[in-house]
Amino acid sequence: MSKVRIKDIAEIANVSIGTVDRVIHNRGEVSQETRERIQKLLKEHSYKPDILASSLALKRQINLAVVMPRLVNEHAFWKLPLSGINKALEELSHYKISIKTYYFDQFNTDDFVHRVKNFPYNNIHGILFAPVFQEESIAFLRRCEKEKVPVVLFNSLLDDPYVKSFVGQDAYHSGYVAAKLINYGIEPKRDVAIINLSARKEHYAHIISREKGFRSYFEEHSGRLNHLLTIDLHSVDDQKLHSRLNEICSNYDLAGIFVTNSRVYKVAGFLAARGSMNVRLVGYDLLPESIDYLKRDYIDFLISQKPEEQSFRGLVSLFNLVAFNREPDEKQLLPIDIITRENLRYYKQ
Amino acid sequence: MSKVRIKDIAEIANVSIGTVDRVIHNRGEVSQETRERIQKLLKEHSYKPDILASSLALKRQINLAVVMPRLVNEHAFWKLPLSGINKALEELSHYKISIKTYYFDQFNTDDFVHRVKNFPYNNIHGILFAPVFQEESIAFLRRCEKEKVPVVLFNSLLDDPYVKSFVGQDAYHSGYVAAKLINYGIEPKRDVAIINLSARKEHYAHIISREKGFRSYFEEHSGRLNHLLTIDLHSVDDQKLHSRLNEICSNYDLAGIFVTNSRVYKVAGFLAARGSMNVRLVGYDLLPESIDYLKRDYIDFLISQKPEEQSFRGLVSLFNLVAFNREPDEKQLLPIDIITRENLRYYKQ
DNA sequence: AATATTTCCGTGTACGAACACGAAAATACT
DNA sequence: AGTATTTTCGTGTTCGTACACGGAAATATT
Secondary structure, three states: OOOOOHHHHHHHHOOOHHHHHHHHOOOOOOOHHHHHHHHHHHHHOOOOOOHHHHHHHOOOOEEEEEEEEOOOOOOHHHHHHHHHHHHHHHHOOOOOEEEEEEEEOOOOHHHHHHHHHOOOHHHOOEEEEOOOOHHHHHHHHHHHHHHOOOEEEEOOOOOOOOOOEEEEOOHHHHHHHHHHHHHHHOOOOOEEEEEEOOOOHHHOHHHHHHHHHHHHHHHHOOOOHHHEEEEEOOOOOHHHHHHHHHHHHHHOOEEEEEEOOOOHHHHHHHHHHHOOOOOEEEEEOOOHHHHHHHHOOOOOEEEEOOHHHHHHHHHHHHHHHHHHOOOOOOEEEOOOEEEOOOOHHHOOO | OOOOOHHHHHHHHOOOHHHHHHHHOOOOOOOHHHHHHHHHHHHHOOOOOOHHHHHHHOOOOEEEEEEEEOOOOOOHHHHHHHHHHHHHHHHOOOOOEEEEEEEEOOOOHHHHHHHHHOOOHHHOOEEEEOOOOHHHHHHHHHHHHHHOOOEEEEOOOOOOOOOOEEEEOOHHHHHHHHHHHHHHHOOOOOEEEEEEOOOOHHHOHHHHHHHHHHHHHHHHOOOOHHHEEEEEOOOOOHHHHHHHHHHHHHHOOEEEEEEOOOOHHHHHHHHHHHOOOOOEEEEEOOOHHHHHHHHOOOOOEEEEOOHHHHHHHHHHHHHHHHHHOOOOOOEEEOOOEEEOOOOHHHOOO
């Protein structure tokens, strides 16, 4: 039961350590026959490399890239993954590693395509990618596949066999959880609004999934379905937003609002300005602005996507893949943490 | 900025690696003068040992002990830390480590005192301890201090300077969070019960803290204070419990119940038997029985203490302390996770 | 002064895997 | 047959630290 080392395998097989090593790393230069013999032995003795020793001995330089939306004007969400990237950089500082970040304009398909075209594929050993544009992203994956650069996704899921791993949240279930929280807090027969505050909703598969999850909760539970309304607001202008929301408030008996992304603080701002405290408000992510409204009770619950952890785990997975050939889980689904004013302190940063 | 190694320090100080090593590990046999000189250099260059190399080179055998309540009859809670212990054992399997568990009867002070008396202090390098009896536990700590065996606590906090670290949850705030959840879900002017289902409440400091946290939420918020009642039920007998609860239900307009520990499933069982679905119920921990009632919507929220993670992190901290002299944080407070039927899957085991 | 004892410090090996280098064996080519 | 080339494999060093061992220097003892 004691751990089997390369040396042990080598002795059993009557070959040298070097040969076993070559088999393990597919470095070739081993005869068909002995390779198979050793592979069999490795399996039989269920050889697992010693993580510590491997790490210590690793000499290769490893270059990773992160491809994600640029931090434009207001959508502060994309700041958050950066701290995860830095944390990963620290955690992996024993190694010879470089992480370079490539930003693209999340509202401009052409920009993305252009950035990806001049990508230094042969200097990069792995890519952590936050996809936005469905088709173009798939095309990017095809290119990576051709260039044999492994890709790990975070934040948003692309259904493609070449993706080595996805780190993120199940969007559907997060919407489902949000629905529970709102339904739990309000009396029956009152109205609930789903607000999409996204410039271009169709770009975000997970926003759609969240709404679906939210709605399906109500389908399965108390018949509040005919009190559900979806509002798409593409404008980022606060003036317009407020007047639109005002209008809705007077037309409906709003008891709860679900904002399908991190811009929930905008709706909270409206509620605060209007002074209406008894509308349940649930949204996403721990942006500073949202935290502020959470503390002041204008937001009741936030669901964290854990963006720092997403990028962190994504990078670590990617590194382990390219450095040690350790295959990550296909999906790394992070828990759907429910954050309130009262437990916030344990989730911040 | 590149990492400084023992070798570098040795060269600068014009001594050998061995000497620097002796200084680092306080192994003596170094003259006062050179010791101080090297210590100064270590600080100046902010030397940090390479974790990987240290681990690989560590040859000492390390024996840890866990001291915790025995898994008696019903209080299944104490099963949970065991999986954390096993996980730690696995994680640390690269090392020469042994973990031995010592159980005591959590309802019998004498039993605890007796077990602790014949403790093999000189074979044990560190103790992970879940205290129950205040005074006797402090006495135990004194003994450990005398024998120079470091102690890390989990689950329940003892205020003692000798404790190297505490891994657990802030009980007060967890009660506070529970109050938010109940208050959020019910209409004003209805009654809320706090139920202590503990054989001997006074033994559990954290049960008292939870109640305090719960009450203080209501003190700070909507004046529901005169609708709050505390019920101490020492009996474990289901018959008695049900009749007592029945009695309460008819005397009060109960809209919410907070059970201050993992026995919340007992109250859920009562509600299920009675068929009353519209009482909000919040309690602790992911016991299988409670999970079952959570799934059936008799329990609305569970707050997890993460017992597996407590014991896991406790052991890892303890190991790092005795093996590498890495001081753990004084308090390792785990997040107060809010678990519902809808996000349960991401928190199970 | 010679020997014993203590204090102080350097050397060497081990940990397990990665990888460079080069040697031996097998095969191909003239 | 002799040389060149390729395939196959073994040896040795490296990563940074832990620790055993033993040697030299300083001090004490007779």
